[in-house]
Amino acid sequence: MISIEQILTPSRCLVNALGGSKKRVLEQIAHLVANDQSDIDEDALFENLIARERLGSTGFGNGIAIPHCRMPGCTSPISAVLHLETPIDFDSIDGEPVDLLFVLLVPEEATDEHLELLRQIATILEKPTTLEQLRQATNSEALYKAVINAQPAPQLHNAD
Template sequence: MEVQSILSPRRVLCGAQGGSKKRALETLAHHIAADIPTLNADELFSSLIARERLGSTGIGKGIAIPHCRLANCSGTLGALITLQDPIDFDAIDGEPVDIIFALLVPDEANDEHLQTLAGLAEKFSNPGYLAELRRADNNQALFDAAVGTTTVTP
């Protein structure tokens, strides 16, 4: 899975204030809408919250991958935030979440949606990848770590 195909430097946010799951998703929705003017932050937030009501997207190890389908989404989009302080996200392992990768897909993108989610879950299962994301201390460093352009130092 090539993260750079769905993520842009404008859709990463390093060290965001979380507070709660709801607040983190609201921050994420507003951050995405600021980059994609055709998306409404309130509608996006509502879609992400509606998906969370079906079951938590906290996949464990401090990671959540909230996702939703949108009628006015022209292609698969991603956004990544790290939180200053981990938050309860009702993750499957009960651990707090500090890395959130949102995935937005067009309504009709069924297979692509599932394949992208599986690819992200696989990427986030790599401890080295997670360490690079958590080591990032600014938006550009977070983007570079996410797309794999950082230099790993021992």
């Protein structure tokens, strides 16, 4: 099973990202990922993120959004994490502005594995101590480490 640690890198973690608007943040996400992944087209990614938001906001509540989409040219899941300098309106289900964005891009032929990644992200983001660590990270490396450290330990199976 794929874990967040396998799809996230420090170079795709951004602290004090400029917000402004949902559109501007989605542009910034597309730029961040395309800079790191040469096989991802920045404009196509932006359009796919916008199209997904039109289906319904990915604003999760509690200051969190999980923008995600299927992406042509994406051969395996990719993640990015942004902490915004100033929270923005993201049409979240609770009406609260968003300052933490956890991005997930998956291949067009996404499988149950990708739903599992969304579940892992949601589990990480429901812990108040984790949210505090993410929001207090002062650089990309600290943000990355806060995400990685928040992952639950792998379950060991007994042979009983």
